[in-house]
Amino acid sequence: MTIINSYFMAEKLKFRRTLTGKLCWCVPILLAAGASWLARDYVQIDSFNWWYIGMLPGYLTLLCCQVVRKDKRMKDQIVLTLPLEPALVWDAKILYCAGMLAVSNLVLGVFAFFAGIPAKLLFGAGQMIEISPIRILSACILLSICYLWQIPACLWAAVRVGFLPAFLVNLLCNTAGAVYLSLTDWWIFCPYAVPARLMCAVIRVLPNGLVAEEGSLTFSPELLEMQAVIPGMAVCVGVFLAAWGFTRKWYGKTAGSRK
Numbered sequence: 635m636t637i638i639n640s641y642f643m644a645e646k647l648k649f650r651r652t653l654t655g656k657l658c659w660c661v662p663i664l665l666a667a668g669a670s671w672l673a674r675d676y677v678q679i680d681s682f683n684w685w686y687i688g689m690l691p692g693y694l695t696l697l698c699c700q701v702v703r704k705d706k707r708m709k710d711q712i713v714l715t716l717p718l719e720p721a722l723v724w725d726a727k728i729l730y731c732a733g734m735l736a737v738s739n740l741v742l743g744v745f746a747f748f749a750g751i752p753a754k755l756l757f758g759a760g761q762m763i764e765i766s767p768i769r770i771l772s773a774c775i776l777l778s779i780c781y782l783w784q785i786p787a788c789l790w791a792a793v794r795v796g797f798l799p800a801f802l803v804n805l806l807c808n809t810a811g812a813v814y815l816s817l818t819d820w821w822i823f824c825p826y827a828v829p830a831r832l833m834c835a836v837i838r839v840l841p842n843g844l845v846a847e848e849g850s851l852t853f854s855p856e857l858l859e860m861q862a863v864i865p866g867m868a869v870c871v872g873v874f875l876a877a878w879g880f881t882r883k884w885y886g887k888t889a890g891s892r893k
Contacts, residue, residue, distance in 0.1 A: 662742035698788035783874035
């Protein structure tokens with residue numbers, strides 16, 4: 635067992651049988667159930683749209699705040715009283731949150747795929763657009779990659795300013811990026827806008843929740859270009875690595891200075 639794996643398992647053990655550890659499947663299931671009840675014939679596309687526009691950024695911020703708050707309630711015992719490397723502790727937090735992010739996206743994808751069944755049985759509502767399993771899986775993978783950079787950013791913000799400011803700022807930036815900037819030619823320069831832009835091409839859903847097709851409000855043909863996927867992913871991965879490196883160094887110095 636490698637050192638970083640030991641740190642990761644310790645981080646995972648802290649949230650075993652806790653509400654935080656169950657968020658990765660509770661939140662997407664509740665969202666898919668709500669979409670099945672409210673959206674009906676739009677359940678598949680609205681499940682994804684509501685997810686990456688608002689629920690996922692809020693859930694991710696809450697998760698990161700809970701991860702750092704756990705140590706704060708324990709008065710930083712993990713870092714301050716044990717012979718541990720602070721930078722590796724930070725790495726373990728990021729890896730734990732990344733795993734939760736991937737699981738939550740996968741759960742959302744599974745339930746979004748099957749959510750149309752109860753909508754049809756209970757309300758007789760056929761889907762306006764059927765998203766294929768391949769596109770759903772692709773969307774889950776892309777969302778897991780494109781939101782990675784927000785993990786170190788949210789962990790850092792949670793430590794520096796606390797939950798409420800971090801939650802409001804992240805939600806506001808994600809909403810502005812997804813709803814407005816993702817439809818402009820400048821989307822590639824804003825990592826907040828990348829997920830919504832890529833979802834237009836992958837699952838054919840606009841940020842406003844409409845099908846990405848001719849006649850829909852805010853639609854333009856370039857939104858369906860699949861060649862945007864690679865540069866969009868590259869931007870998010872680059873920002874993630876930069877944010878990880880910066881916050882890792884910052885946490886190592888901050889925790890080390892308090893020992």
